[in-house]
Amino acid sequence: MPDTERGNINFIIAHKIFKEQNSELIDDQFAEELIEINTVSELFVDSFKKAHNVRQGVQYGVFIADQNVYPVQKFVRDYCNSMNSESFLAFSKKIGKHLKKCLKDDKRSAGGYLIIFDYSDEVRGHVVAIALMTDKANSGIDAETLKFTQSMTLDLQHMHVATTVMIDRLLQNEDAINHLTFMTGLRNISSLYKTNFIGCDNIQLSAKATRSALDAVENYLKHERGYSDTEMNVARRSIVEYFDSNPFEVTIQEMKNIVLPNPDDQDKFDEFVAREQLELSSSFKPNKISYKPWKKFYYKKSGIIIDIDASKVDDETVTYDVEESQLVISDPSGDLLREYKRFIYEAEPGE
Incomplete structure (x- = not known):
């Protein structure tokens, strides 16, 4: 676990990676200091946790296995080997530089403030969250210092999208367990963010x-x-x-x-x-x-009536059980079974 804790927050930082849609120009600034854990940052993370736990826009997934092509999983695992303020700062910069590369490769996507925070959650345990906020002037982040202003609150209208990595699940190394969540704010989850940037496989099978x-x-x-x-x-x-x-x-x-x-x-x-x-x-x-x-x-x-084509059965194989009130067809043909299953399940042939 991290060597510093206050309440449920361990570390938090913001980087600036601005880019307009349909543009190649990127204005970036990487913070050199973590954001102070105080009442403002605690309120932000607490609001995020509450929104995440009740919001029906949350989706679930897992990392793609190839960590060379999709390195965020590798960045997270490396950070987990030494979770302290210095390693968190280095980890956050790797995430930011990777996002910058992804944005260069996709002109359609927009950037913003990249907020990364490490916290504990009573529902999901140890969590690392990666949130992309809009670059609006009233977003609650000081554009020069990259620190939270006193007015900083979590306004979902300023959030493009956020991912949480459930560390405990990830380290179990079981591919079948969902260890990623995605929460949308202003925009739907784009393929750039979900696949190219985070490296998520299927959103829940x-x-x-x-x-x-x-x-x-x-x-x-x-x-x-x-x-x-x-x-x-x-x-x-x-x-x-x-x-x-x-x-x-x-x-x-x-x-x-x-x-x-x-x-x-x-x-x-x-x-x-x-x-x-x-x-x-x-x-x-x-x-x-x-x-x-x-x-x-x-x-x-439901009360239903089934009409059976006489050509599908042999007269000698059809009997009626009076006591059980059942029509019994012995040794039904393959054609009849297929028609019956199609009626019951309304599946396509071959399913």
Whole structure:
């Protein structure tokens, strides 16, 4: 752990890397001293932590393995070998110079104030955060000294995007564990920031993101709201229909709009997510396999009629069990099984 701590903040610094969109000119200034940890900096980090823990714009991911092409992971790991004020200053400059290079390679992206801070979080443990703020005059950073002004607060309107690296998870060396988070402010997460700069692989895998979202909705509706089986069936059907009609991207916000149209109820859901420390991606591609159980459940619960083409079965293989009220088809053909599965799951052939 760092050799200096005050409260939950260990170190914090700001560098200036200004660049306008569609321009190659970069105005940069690298700080030589860390920002003092005082009431102002403590308030900034505390506001960041609170926004991060409840904001539904947070997404999750992991570092790309190749640390030569995407060096931020290497910078973080090297810093973890000797976490003190001197190594943090050197680490922050490496991050800043890497961002400067990325901005030169992408004319479309804009720069700003790069704020890097090391802190402890009761939810995520030891964290290193990398935030890119706008270069507006009222951003709360002194343009000459690169220190916080007395008016410094976390205004999400001045934040382009922020990443947190959950150090404890990263050092477990398990690729399957999400150790990166992204929080957007003024802009959406760009490919430059997520991939080229930070070196993030996939924002939470589709299958895991889908399961996490469905589990959160189901647990909240059943255990917090006391939904009956019938009410749950209606909610499941609505979500499945939304996923089916939006195969490339769905959002947590729209899921809330569907099952919890009242804004107050949506706020309570957000509080539930924060309290349970659930990791939900704000947007993701719905994974068919992950939400098939919800489809199957509501098909099973809803009264349906299935017409079977007589050419698909042999008369001798079809019987009716009176006691069980079941139609039994022995040794069904491959064609029939495929049609049945397609009906139940509405999957494409071959899935």
